[in-house]
Amino acid sequence: MTIVVAYKWAPNPQDAAVGSDGSVDFSRAKSAISEYDPVAFELARQVADATGAEVVGVTVGDASIDTSLARKAALSRGLDRLVIVADDRLAGADSTRLAAVLAAVVRGIGDVDLVLAGESSVDVTEGQVAMTLAGQLGWLGLNAVSSVSATDGGYAIERDVPSGTASMVLTGPAVLAATTDAVLSRVPGMKDILGAAKKPVEVLSLDMLDVSSAQVTLTAVSASRPAAGNRQRVIIDGSDPTAAAAELVGALRAAKVL
Amino acid sequence: MTSDAAGPDFDVVVVGAGIAGSVTAYRLAERGLSVVLIERGDVPGSKNLSGGVLYGRVLETVFPHYLNEAPVERRITRHVTTFLNADSAVSLDYSADGLAEPGNAVTVLRAKFDPWLAGKAEEAGAFLMPGVRVDSLLTGPGLDGATTVVGVRAGDDELRARVVVAADGVNSFLASSVGLRQKQPTNHLAVGVKAVIRLPRADIESRFGVSGDRGAAHAIVGDCTLGIGGGGFIYTNTESLSLGVVLRLDDLLRSGHTAIEVFEHFTQHPGLQQYLHGGELIEYGSHLVAEGGYPMVGEVAMNGMLVAGESAGLAINSGLTVRGMDLAIGSAIAASDAVVEAVAAGDTSKAGLAGYRRRLDESFVMQDMRTSARAPKFLERNRMYGPYGELIADVLQNAFSLDGTPREHLLNVARHALRRSPLTLRQLISDGWAGVRAL
Numbered sequence: 249m250t251i252v253v254a255y256k257w258a259p260n261p262q263d264a265a266v267g268s269d270g271s272v273d274f275s276r277a278k279s280a281i282s283e284y285d286p287v288a289f290e291l292a293r294q295v296a297d298a299t300g301a302e303v304v305g306v307t308v309g310d311a312s313i314d315t316s317l318a319r320k321a322a323l324s325r326g327l328d329r330l331v332i333v334a335d336d337r338l339a340g341a342d343s344t345r346l347a348a349v350l351a352a353v354v355r356g357i358g359d360v361d362l363v364l365a366g367e368s369s370v371d372v373t374e375g376q377v378a379m380t381l382a383g384q385l386g387w388l389g390l391n392a393v394s395s396v397s398a399t400d401g402g403y404a405i406e407r408d409v410p411s412g413t414a415s416m417v418l419t420g421p422a423v424l425a426a427t428t429d430a431v432l433s434r435v436p437g438m439k440d441i442l443g444a445a446k447k448p449v450e451v452l453s454l455d456m457l458d459v460s461s462a463q464v465t466l467t468a469v470s471a472s473r474p475a476a477g478n479r480q481r482v483i484i485d486g487s488d489p490t491a492a493a494a495e496l497v498g499a500l501r502a503a504k505v506l
Numbered sequence: 507m508t509s510d511a512a513g514p515d516f517d518v519v520v521v522g523a524g525i526a527g528s529v530t531a532y533r534l535a536e537r538g539l540s541v542v543l544i545e546r547g548d549v550p551g552s553k554n555l556s557g558g559v560l561y562g563r564v565l566e567t568v569f570p571h572y573l574n575e576a577p578v579e580r581r582i583t584r585h586v587t588t589f590l591n592a593d594s595a596v597s598l599d600y601s602a603d604g605l606a607e608p609g610n611a612v613t614v615l616r617a618k619f620d621p622w623l624a625g626k627a628e629e630a631g632a633f634l635m636p637g638v639r640v641d642s643l644l645t646g647p648g649l650d651g652a653t654t655v656v657g658v659r660a661g662d663d664e665l666r667a668r669v670v671v672a673a674d675g676v677n678s679f680l681a682s683s684v685g686l687r688q689k690q691p692t693n694h695l696a697v698g699v700k701a702v703i704r705l706p707r708a709d710i711e712s713r714f715g716v717s718g719d720r721g722a723a724h725a726i727v728g729d730c731t732l733g734i735g736g737g738g739f740i741y742t743n744t745e746s747l748s749l750g751v752v753l754r755l756d757d758l759l760r761s762g763h764t765a766i767e768v769f770e771h772f773t774q775h776p777g778l779q780q781y782l783h784g785g786e787l788i789e790y791g792s793h794l795v796a797e798g799g800y801p802m803v804g805e806v807a808m809n810g811m812l813v814a815g816e817s818a819g820l821a822i823n824s825g826l827t828v829r830g831m832d833l834a835i836g837s838a839i840a841a842s843d844a845v846v847e848a849v850a851a852g853d854t855s856k857a858g859l860a861g862y863r864r865r866l867d868e869s870f871v872m873q874d875m876r877t878s879a880r881a882p883k884f885l886e887r888n889r890m891y892g893p894y895g896e897l898i899a900d901v902l903q904n905a906f907s908l909d910g911t912p913r914e915h916l917l918n919v920a921r922h923a924l925r926r927s928p929l930t931l932r933q934l935i936s937d938g939w940a941g942v943r944a945l
């Protein structure tokens with residue numbers, strides 16, 4: 249059996265600059281494994297250690313996602329091997345297209361019964377790829393997954409739902425998107441990174457893949473920032489802590505918060 | 507790869523993929539040694555501040571065509587030194603196109619330059635290991651009974667090597683952990699606050715009087731540091747400026763100001779707005795600079811370990827220029843040659859690695875450290891940072907403000923100005939002499 253970790257090599261929002269008009273500039277941002285994805289690596293490793301499955305990392309994107317740094321970053325997080333599609337025709341691809349390419353890769357690997365992914369990517373934050381991938385594959389898709397463990401012939405799953413936690417068991421192939429705190433992910437150590445360099449990497453060409461193409465185009469028209477809310481813009485001078493605390497209490501009382 | 511007693515994991519562990527570490531790793535890998543280059547930043551350069559002026563001739567001895575290959579910003583053909591007062595400024599402008607060939611000094615941004623350099627080491631065969639912070643050295647007793655470094659530890663993992671090269675920068679805790687470096691007195695350290703601001707290319711070229719790939723380096727002393735020992739700088743990159751202040755730590759502490767306050771005073775100084783206005787801040791940070799000069803360089807080798815770059819105290823602050831990157835490269839050349847020699851001879855003890863210090867002493871690195879040995883003392887003369895600029899401005903004010911009264915001979919003007927200034931003629935001569943000897 250094989251477990252796939254679908255992850256994104258994404259620009260780090262910490263390096264992004266937000267312009268005065270609210271536009272976000274990622275041009276100076278360095279890329280890394282999208283911050284919400286390490287949980288998926290960790291869950292996959294834990295399940296595989298229990299079942300003896302193989303863990304394969306899959307990532308797709310433009311040519312810049314295939315560097316030695318990017319390979320080591322992924323392979324040092326418990327993968328057995330890595331499959332990459334790095335093609336500039338995927339630059340700026342939307343979530344549907346990325347999911348379609350991922351689906352083609354998963355089909356090509358065969359023998360996969362579980363795909364794990366993060367909740368969303370840090371840069372786009374739409375949270376669509378995992379569920380679209382499930383649809384493309386015709387598999388079950390579940391998001392908000394907070395726990396996965398192997399059972400006889402399937403998996404036991406917990407989900408965060410508005411009313412609390414739901415437990416369920418699953419047989420048959422599925423795509424699961426994990427919550428950011430589903431599990432504590434390990435930071436790769438020196439041996440993990442050295443080991444990463446010895447693991448196999450397969451680079452697939454987009455042309456070799458059987459990617460379904462939906463005849464839909466989506467064009468962004470505009471985007472606006474959320475309303476600023478009813479801010480009072482009161483700044484309290486904190487040089488005298490006692491006076492500042494009293495003033496804060498006074499201001500909160502006046503605003504009928506206390 | 508195992509780290510049992512059987513043998514080392516690598517010939518050499520280099521800690522820190524800054525300038526010194528990457529050049530060392532490159533030269534060792536080129537010569538066929540197995541090398542791991544460990545860097546705590548997720549990407550080399552991500553922990554290193556903005557950059558500055560690289561006096562790059564020495565890099566040509568390692569990468570003859572680096573100017574065409576490396577991400578360098580501009581070739582410096584114009585050096586401007588400004589004495590800045592609250593409401594006046596006196597500048598000395600030295601420009602020569604000859605400075606561009608073959609590239610005496612260039613500006614670099616470390617966020618781009620360090621990954622390039624580390625990439626070179628990786629291409630040559632070094633194993634680049636980013637995202638790992640070395641926590642401690644592995645040590646054991648050497649044949650001579652003295653402590654021997656046998657590897658490094660990070661988290662739960664250990665890596666063993668014949669030689670560890672500590673290139674972990676000015677705060678080198680690796681060197682101090684084995685007693686190679688003592689805690690530095692505050693007058694051996696300066697605090698640098700640096701920023702990069704984005705500015706359109708056309709604005710840079712018109713404001714600084716440069717074009718094409720040519721650039722300017724401005725050194726500024728006086729009111730811009732609120733009179734605190736140190737200075738400010740503005741360097742032109744392709745589409746941004748690197749700027750900041752370097753402040754003597756002891757003087758800063760004495761002044762009661764914070765480095766940030768001084769930095770803000772600098773960036774808002776009316777005398778500098780012609781260069782800075784409209785710039786958009788894109789990077790900002792603060793860092794220590796070693797400026798103890800020659801006395802700060804102590805032991806650079808021990809059994810199983812060398813210390814290179816600024817972790818060995820190799821940096822020079824002449825008051826007008828801060829140099830560290832070129833010395834880091836020079837020390838990396840010396841360190842890698844010495845390691846190759848020691849590994850080949852099968853003796854990586856302190857004696858086996860003695861070739862490092864000898865090469866350092868013979869190279870420009872120690873010669874320049876010695877030449878500038880007096881610079882730190884010179885910089886401790888506080889009048890450099892206030893009264894001088896005012897004195898010169900006063901003289902020029904008299905010379906240039908023609909108000910109808912008969913002109914005095916400039917020497918007389920200077921004499922009167924000096925009388926009004928808190929400086930004495932003796933201080934002037936003494937500082938002048940100290941300056942000539944220091945620079």
Ligand SMILES: Cc1cc2nc3c(=O)[nH]c(=O)nc-3n(C[C@H](O)[C@H](O)[C@H](O)COP(=O)(O)OP(=O)(O)OC[C@H]3O[C@@H](n4cnc5c(N)ncnc54)[C@H](O)[C@@H]3O)c2cc1C
Binds near residue numbers: 817
């Ligand atoms: C404000 C300011 C202005 C300056 N301007 C100039 C200038 O214009 N020209 C010039 O030549 N020099 C300048 N310098 C000095 C120059 O930056 C340094 O001398 C130079 O960077 C030293 O190089 P290095 O390789 O020794 O150390 P660094 O460049 O500091 O590299 C050390 C590396 O080690 C890594 N590291 C540290 N500890 C660990 C650890 N435990 N585990 C793993 N990795 C670790 C760090 O992340 C870093 O990448 C300036 C310095 C300052 C602060």
